[in-house]
């Protein structure tokens with residue numbers, strides 16, 4: 232297996248054009264200076280031009296219009312827009328897109344050996360980093376146990392390249408709440424989540440997951456969804472408020488938080504009454520739900536783009552449901568933005584192919600009511616706040632970890648340019664640098 236230092240050396244070998252660039256990895260305590268043509272710092276409401284970012288070791292030392300300290304390695308991004316490394320708040324590195332032509336979700340649990348899934352996860356995390364996502368919250372392994380803890384460790388030890396990971400291991404749902412569908416009842420098939428019933432079992436499941444390395448607990452508060460006779464989207468609630476409260480109480484006791492997958496009421500209401508820290512997807516947020524989220528300070532991780540893939544034929548129940556989801560999700564997101572719900576970027580990548588750009592989520596966020604700057608902040612400083620890393624991640628400011636990216640063009644005019652990240656630095660080390668387009 233290649234050591235990352237050698238990989239970085241190889242990447243740096245590609246370096247092109249007038250930039251004064253390192254030929255070796257940045258020394259641990261070395262000083263690097265980035266000249267940013269335009270700087271979006273992740274917090275400020277507007278961009279600045281011609282900024283000098285001084286990085287010492289893994290942290291940002293200063294940002295301003297000063298000159299580079301003598302002897303520093305200078306990286307010239309004066310023709311680019313520099314931003315904080317992006318954060319995806321909802322990923323699945325152990326899912327490979329659920330492509331129907333290869334059997335969809337079931338195939339991944341039934342036919343893929345764990346080592347094969349781990350190999351694909353290694354590629355997935357590298358893909359995230361290449362796209363400028365220097366931090367991810369990975370919200371459960373879908374039947375791959377504690378594999379995410381292993382992938383995270385390999386990244387932290389420098390064995391493989393990848394983003395900083397916050398992992399949630401197995402996830403929790405109830406009996407009937409996260410099955411593979413349509414198998415004979417006497418055939419035992421694996422589950423994509425840990426099944427627990429009653430507050431004693433749900434608390435125990437949370438304890439097991441926390442003991443084995445979960446940074447977050449993921450809970451499925453709804454499972455199946457369908458359209459009722461009136462054409463409204465309905466979803467099956469799973470945990471009761473009491474079952475969820477046991478999980479939340481346990482996680483909070485460990486200083487950890489709980490992410491709740493929730494589509495519609497009553498599962499959504501239970502998620503909020505039970506004290507969830509973030510609502511995942513939140514397909515149909517009515518005014519009362521939005522008000523409760525604002526009051527409780529609950530995060531929304533909307534994952535819009537993922538619902539636009541593989542739309543089944545319009546005249547099938549699945550096709551009708553998929554179109555209804557799209558119909559309600561956008562306006563629901565708009566309602567949340569208007570009301571001031573705290574929103575963190577999440578793509579659900581893994582639910583769609585890792586070959587697709589994660590940043591395809593941004594245009595949907597803008598289409599449904601965010602300014603481009605708000606969308607960028609949702610993937611930088613806001614997501615960092617959700618992760619309890621305010622001031623450390625998602626911001627280009629003194630004292631923050633030196634996670635930076637660059638793009639050509641102006642993402643405030645066209646958020647789609649975030650799909651083409653040309654420069655990635657994580658922890659003060661350059662991972663990717665391609666030729667700036669002038």
Ligand SMILES: [Zn+2]
Nearest residue numbers: 323370579582
């Ligand atoms: Zn998901």
